[in-house]
Amino acid sequence: MVRTILYPFTEDSFTDATVQTVAMIKGLRKSGAVSPICTVDKEGRISRLLGKERLDYAVVPVVRQVRPNAFYLKALFILMTTTLAQFTFFRMHKIQAAHCFDLNTLMTWGNAFRMYRVPYFLSLDELPKVAKMASLMITDARIVACRDSAMIERLPRFAKKKAAVSPDEQECLPFWADRYNLLSKPFSFTQSTGLLNK
Numbered sequence: 001m002v003r004t005i006l007y008p009f010t011e012d013s014f015t016d017a018t019v020q021t022v023a024m025i026k027g028l029r030k031s032g033a034v035s036p037i038c039t040v041d042k043e044g045r046i047s048r049l050l051g052k053e054r055l056d057y058a059v060v061p062v063v064r065q066v067r068p069n070a071f072y073l074k075a076l077f078i079l080m081t082t083t084l085a086q087f088t089f090f091r092m093h094k095i096q097a098a099h100c101f102d103l104n105t106l107m108t109w110g111n112a113f114r115m116y117r118v119p120y121f122l123s124l125d126e127l128p129k130v131a132k133m134a135s136l137m138i139t140d141a142r143i144v145a146c147r148d149s150a151m152i153e154r155l156p157r158f159a160k161k162k163a164a165v166s167p168d169e170q171e172c173l174p175f176w177a178d179r180y181n182l183l184s185k186p187f188s189f190t191q192s193t194g195l196l197n198k
Contacts, residue, residue: 002033003034006039009101011044015125026055042062043059062082069134072131083108089112097180119142138156142162
């Protein structure tokens with residue numbers, strides 16, 4: 001079963017690992033496991049990379065970036081007043097799940113994921129100091145893939161049980177294909193309440 005997965009990117013989060021991430025998305029599409037939808041917040045290195053790999057993308061602008069260490073009420077206010085573009089994008093596309101590759105992107109899209117009850121996955125190569133809003137978004141992820149076990153120990157308490165060490169390049173395609181297969185679980189009322197995904 002092909003699943004429509006959203007892969008959002010923010011230009012400020014471009015790293016050397018972004019090249020491997022885009023190659024993984026292309027590989028998942030080629031395997032038939034995923035129908036990817038990619039977004040960027042603005043044209044730049046990531047959009048050029050996606051174009052080079054022949055992955056379609058949409059530009060969904062970010063009005064104001066919320067940082068992972070932002071105070072909860074301030075972060076909530078900014079997210080509620082500046083994420084109209086993300087909400088509109090969700091209304092226009094049938095997205096079954098999303099996958100973010102850093103905390104800045106999760107902070108940009110997480111509110112829309114939660115409002116539309118879309119399950120999401122998170123991959124982390126670094127873990128800066130996080131405040132309550134970021135902690136809640138990390139905890140709400142279905143799976144948190146971390147660079148190493150030391151990073152898993154630094155995750156919020158309830159996120160640790162959903163965490164795994166990121167696979168190497170050869171193992172990343174079967175690893176994520178298996179995790180996306182978890183989405184085939186039948187619908188339950190608990191999942192539709194908007195409460196944290198357990």
